[in-house]
Amino acid sequence: MHDILDVLKGRRSVRKYKDDAVPENLMDEIVEAGLYAPTGMNRQDTLILKITEPSTVRKLGLINGKLMGREGLDAFYGAPAVLCVFSGSGSPIAIHDGCTVLSNMMNEASSLGLGTCWIHRGKEQFETPEGKEILKKAGIDSDAYQCIDSVVVGYPAGEIPQAGPRKEGRVFSI
Numbered sequence: 001m002h003d004i005l006d007v008l009k010g011r012r013s014v015r016k017y018k019d020d021a022v023p024e025n026l027m028d029e030i031v032e033a034g035l036y037a038p039t040g041m042n043r044q045d046t047l048i049l050k051i052t053e054p055s056t057v058r059k060l061g062l063i064n065g066k067l068m069g070r071e072g073l074d075a076f077y078g079a080p081a082v083l084c085v086f087s088g089s090g091s092p093i094a095i096h097d098g099c100t101v102l103s104n105m106m107n108e109a110s111s112l113g114l115g116t117c118w119i120h121r122g123k124e125q126f127e128t129p130e131g132k133e134i135l136k137k138a139g140i141d142s143d144a145y146q147c148i149d150s151v152v153v154g155y156p157a158g159e160i161p162q163a164g165p166r167k168e169g170r171v172f173s174i
Helices: 004-010 024-035 054-067 094-111 129-138
Strands: 046-051 081-088 115-119 145-154
Touching: 004 094, 024 046, 024 081, 024 094, 046 054, 046 094, 046 129, 054 081, 054 129, 054 145, 081 094, 094 115, 094 145
Parallel strands: none
Antiparallel strands: 046 081, 081 145, 115 145
């Protein structure tokens, strides 16, 4: 077992992945970490959509790339899996709860030797007709839930970047 601080210091964004699928048992461990993230008043008002079907991962990555203004770009960097986090549409703390889930999952994936990258434009990618089709296929009500963001997961193709020095002057005390 890794010391949590070592995992936190070592997790970096990975932007190039091997084609190898992530074993289902590892994906389940990552999802479990997300399910144990703290949520406001322990409401647990988040959903996780696990996508490992290659054609759907690529389709969503291309939607996200188009939203970036880069038609034809796979914004998921070729990762074989993506975990999309949703919170209740009317929740005033949806973003906060969703971010804790994303963070827990990225750190667990790192502890398992996997690479991750937090991908923005989650809400927008599922507002497209293609994104709504994916939600319908998964059985998620697009009116009741909004995507906060996504995290791509896979085996890094190359070395994981090292953390740079931390900026000074970021901690204050009273």
